[in-house]
Amino acid sequence: MRPRALNARLVWALPISAGLLLMAGCASNNLDSQLSDTGRQTSRDYGDARTFPVPAEIQDNVDFWRHVYGVWSRGEVAIHDDEYLGVIYEVTRIPGPIQASYSASQRAWLKDRMDHHRSRLAGLEQRVRDNQPLSADDKALLDKFKRAGGVGALYGASERVRAQRGIREKFRRGVEISGRYDQTFREIMRQYGLPEDLAYLPHVESSFQSNARSSAGASGIWQFMPATGRQYMTVNGHIDERYDPIIAAEGAARYLSEAHRRLGSWPLAITSYNHGQGGIANAKSQHGGDIGRIVKHYKGSAFGFASRNYYAEFIAAREVASHPERYFPEGIRYEEPWKYDKIVLRDSMPAGHLAQHYGTSKQQLAEMNLHWRDPVIKGDGPLPAGTTVWLPAGMTRRIASQPPAYTRPAAVARAEPAVRSVSSPAATRTAVAKTTPKTKPVAASKAPVVAKSSTKAKPAKAQTRYHVVKPQETLYRVAVQNGISVEELRKLNKMRPDDNKILPGQRLIVGI
Structure with a gap:
């Protein structure tokens, strides 16, 4: 277990002086000198190396992100090379009050520190190119680059200076929140035949913040983009299942299953969660299926810092979250596991009708149904x-478990003509809206309007029933709307047991 006093030793007290570069070069030779009880880890130490291998090319990256997640606090910043993450120039405390973002004075301070390192690197590169004598500081840092990628790694380093704040506190809180979902997420992964530890992926995506939203529009714990989300769940102005951790976990499981089937390994499938299957397929075609070679050599236009590091971040998050006693000796208070009941509505109805049936309020239901x-x-x-x-x-x-179908007030119902039952909620709403333009759309009665006949009708010959897939519909939604199981729907349409892909306009058999 890491000593409680170790946090006091995490930050190297580095003055702004000519000796800074030497001190940074020597201190960063082994990041794990700050985790004396853990030691420098090899790929074997991360567990299940066959499923989640850690090749030598990304070992420094994993070590770097372990420190970001489990060692460096939000008040500390590491200034480092953005391609060779084992090359760290300094780790120091941010001056002034620590907030979610930098203040103007902190931004100015950080710019000065980064400019300082850029200047020193540019000078060192020039001295190496001109074969000039090197100081002890120069030699120490040059040795660091030699170990990271050879002398050539130094060239252009002044343009690769990057700063990374620690997020230890945020990650620790994410570990606590994960207690709420971990068991359910693991069950979902097992149901899809996937490695259970994919349940750690939200640590990388959102630190388990349910309302997380990126600047690009990705939302929820699993950070689905709108377009991708619509392929696996309902995403519209009324229901956005990206924000439901459980439903989104099922979507993530389906995506990862498809990605693994296409790309052939978990490192590539996981990286595609950030970079897309097409991009990783292109990388594989150029450099093979080894994630280490791809990270080191692939130069795809969108394969930037985030994509290069995504798999390493997953491995690091898995390591820190699965060994909290090493990184959070102060203790973790896991939240209670998810214990809510689940129902799926057979009929369209207002949230207030649902709340009334269960003796609660819309607000309380909304808090459970994100x-x-x-x-x-x-x-x-x-x-x-x-x-x-x-x-x-x-x-x-x-x-x-199922509330009664919603019926409109009698005064309104008498003033409107009967509406024939239809096959989908969207069609029902459209039909009602045409007859009642001044009222809110509500679910029509299940009983169809049947014309009386004076003669006995002959039994109708059984006919195949079809459903035309609408935009944003999923296999699950089609099955629910037509009163059959997903498995039965797959069988009727000769789909593989693990196939969930359907397209708008596709005609599916839903009954015979």
Whole structure:
């Protein structure tokens, strides 16, 4: 176990002086000198090297991110080479109050520190090119580059200076939150035949922050982009399942299963979660399936710092989260596991109707159902049929699991003509809206309108029923809307047991 006092030794007290570069070069020879009980780890130490290998080319990257996640605090910043992460120029404390972002004075301070290192590197490169005498500081740093990638690694280093703040506190909080979802995420991965430890991926994506949203538009714990999210779940103005950790975990499992089948290894499948399957397939075609060679040699236009480091970050997050006693000796208070009941609505209905049935409020339901958007919560639109609803544990044992179908007030219903039952929630809403333009769309009665006949009708010949896939629909949604299981839907359409891919406009058999 790491001594409690070790945090006091994490930051090297480096004055701004001519000796800085030498001190940085020597101190960064072994990042794990700061974790004396852990020691420098090899790929074997990260567990299951066959599934999640750590080739030599990314060993320094993994060590770097272990320190970002489990050693360096938010008040510390490492200034380093952005290609050779084992080359660290300094790790120092940020002056002044520590906030989520840098203050103007802290930004100016950091710029000065980075400019200092850029200047020293440019000078060293010139002296090496001109075969000039080198100082002891110069030689120490040059040796660092030689070990990282040869003398050539020094060239251009002045343009690769990068700063990285520690996130130890944020990561630790993510480990605590993960107690809520870890067991369920692992069950989902097992159901899809995937390695359970893929449940650690949200540590890299969001630190398990359910409302996380990137500047590019990725949302939720699993950070799905809107377009990708629509391939695996419902994403629209009323329901955005990217924000539901459990539903999004199922989407992530399906994506990773497809990526592994296409790319052939977990390092490549995991990297594609950041870079896309097409980009990684291109990298594989050029450099083979070894993640180390790809990270070192692939120069795809979008394969930047984030993509190069994504797999290393996953390995580091897995290491830190699975050994909290090494990195967080102060202790971890895991949140209680997810214990809510789950139902899937057969009928479209307002959230208020659902809350009334279960004796709770819309606000309480909204706190459990993070995928509900404002129009649903405010009552401006109904919950569509097929919507997942989470309820307090044990609720469905005390109260009927499915609330009664929503019926409009009698005064309104009498003023409107009967509406024939239709096959999909969207069609139902459209049909109702055409007859009741001044009222909010509501679910139509299940009973179809049947014309009376004076003669006995002959039994109708059984006909194959079809469903045309609409934009944003998933295999699961189609199955729910048509009253069959996903497995039955796959069998009817001669799909593989693990195939979940459907396309808008595709005609699926939903009954015979």
